[in-house]
Amino acid sequence: MGSLKSLFAPTDMTSGAPWKKIVAFAIPMLIGNIAQQLYNTVDSIVVGRYVGDNALAAVGSAGPILNLLLVLFVGISVGASIMVSQYFGAKEREELSGTIGCCITLTAISSVIIMALAPMLIRPMLHLLNTPDSIINWCDSYLTILFIGIAGMAFYNILSGILRGLGDSVSALIYLLVSTVLNIILDIWFVAGLSMEVAGVALATAIAQGISALLCLWKLSRMKEIFDLKPHYLKPGKRHSIMIVKLGLPSGLTQAIFSMAMIIVQSLTNSFGEMVIAANVIIMRVDGFAMMPNFSFGTAMTTYAGQNVGAKDYKRVEEGAKQGTLIAAAVSTVITLLILLFGKYLMGVFTETVELVNLSNHMMHILAAGYIAMAVTQSLSGVMRGAGDTMTPMWISLFTTVALRVPVAYGIAWLTRSELYPNGRSECIFISLLVSWVIGALITAICYRRGKWKAKSI
Numbered sequence: 001m002g003s004l005k006s007l008f009a010p011t012d013m014t015s016g017a018p019w020k021k022i023v024a025f026a027i028p029m030l031i032g033n034i035a036q037q038l039y040n041t042v043d044s045i046v047v048g049r050y051v052g053d054n055a056l057a058a059v060g061s062a063g064p065i066l067n068l069l070l071v072l073f074v075g076i077s078v079g080a081s082i083m084v085s086q087y088f089g090a091k092e093r094e095e096l097s098g099t100i101g102c103c104i105t106l107t108a109i110s111s112v113i114i115m116a117l118a119p120m121l122i123r124p125m126l127h128l129l130n131t132p133d134s135i136i137n138w139c140d141s142y143l144t145i146l147f148i149g150i151a152g153m154a155f156y157n158i159l160s161g162i163l164r165g166l167g168d169s170v171s172a173l174i175y176l177l178v179s180t181v182l183n184i185i186l187d188i189w190f191v192a193g194l195s196m197e198v199a200g201v202a203l204a205t206a207i208a209q210g211i212s213a214l215l216c217l218w219k220l221s222r223m224k225e226i227f228d229l230k231p232h233y234l235k236p237g238k239r240h241s242i243m244i245v246k247l248g249l250p251s252g253l254t255q256a257i258f259s260m261a262m263i264i265v266q267s268l269t270n271s272f273g274e275m276v277i278a279a280n281v282i283i284m285r286v287d288g289f290a291m292m293p294n295f296s297f298g299t300a301m302t303t304y305a306g307q308n309v310g311a312k313d314y315k316r317v318e319e320g321a322k323q324g325t326l327i328a329a330a331v332s333t334v335i336t337l338l339i340l341l342f343g344k345y346l347m348g349v350f351t352e353t354v355e356l357v358n359l360s361n362h363m364m365h366i367l368a369a370g371y372i373a374m375a376v377t378q379s380l381s382g383v384m385r386g387a388g389d390t391m392t393p394m395w396i397s398l399f400t401t402v403a404l405r406v407p408v409a410y411g412i413a414w415l416t417r418s419e420l421y422p423n424g425r426s427e428c429i430f431i432s433l434l435v436s437w438v439i440g441a442l443i444t445a446i447c448y449r450r451g452k453w454k455a456k457s458i
Helices: 002-007 018-050 053-069 071-089 093-128 133-148 150-165 169-193 197-221 238-270 274-290 292-310 314-348 354-367 370-386 391-415 428-450
Strands: none
Touching: 018 169, 018 292, 018 314, 071 093, 071 150, 071 238, 071 292, 071 370, 093 133, 093 150, 093 238, 133 150, 133 197, 150 169, 150 197, 150 292, 169 197, 238 274, 238 391, 238 428, 274 292, 274 314, 274 354, 274 428, 292 314, 292 370, 314 354, 314 370, 354 428, 370 391, 370 428, 391 428
């Protein structure tokens, strides 16, 4: 019973073998990322199977607007996780209590603002994106329901970020799994049973994430031995609010600009025709799973570094950074080998068209080695973020995504134009991504070695 209780307890990562702490923290994160991917996949499967292709397109078309308006919560979540991990590592109960209370209030205020403004902005934004008339009403109803119920999605992301900052990645995972199962059940009931179409998928998502948010809040309310969740801590202090925004804003901006750069590259992808577009969709689905270990180790390194920087043990931070990065790179090497050996079978899961399978497999071979580079980038960026340096990873990401990838992609396309390939070679899309990943890893390693992140502790 004691071992089960300790599994759900906050993890002190300032003692013990660094690699064991990092791996133990990363594994639940990895399982959670897989569940999150399935969460989104099930929505698409249910609406596609029971409503039709146009409904599926509506859910997909709504994605960019949803991601753009969620950037605010991404920023709060990152800032909260960094501050919580550092104060927890420093054993500063008062500061930890104030930070958590401030996060809860900021999330509530942000939710109310988005609930009020988003429904008025959705329709104009859909017209701005040239959403087809055949699906615009579905897109509108889908997004309206999600944004009216935005509090559940927002609080789950913020509160699970706080739990991870305290070293408890298991509870956040369990609540996500509960939410995923509930979402699947409600999806099928609302869409297949009650014929609610796209609105049913949105309602199921809002309810499921609301339940997971309440579970996270319940868990935090029981951690009285670590911090206090009293009414006066809910008053957002100026210092805590500014620090959360300062730490989290770079990550939010990075995601926003990254999404916009992907839209620019997507326009290039579309110029190569349906076959390349379909191949890109397949590759991005495989990429979603292949990149999960890197993101999981990145988050683990943020919490690990945050706690040890809070404890002012920089030698241990560097020891863990080395061990964690090596393990992440080893895992990515295995994934790369699996892609190279079994890529054709992976692509065959999505389509029976031989030409499309071969094209997707060819493109994936170009990209495969990049996952090892991304292991280095995510791990060392996680260390810098945990130490409080969120600006350096942001600038590196912006440079590699906007200033490097986009020009390289269009440059290769222009240089490879011919009678056979009037728009250039479609490989440019994935060569540019590989180049940005490798250069990004080199720049990240250099910035980490320079050590300026050590002076960023809060």
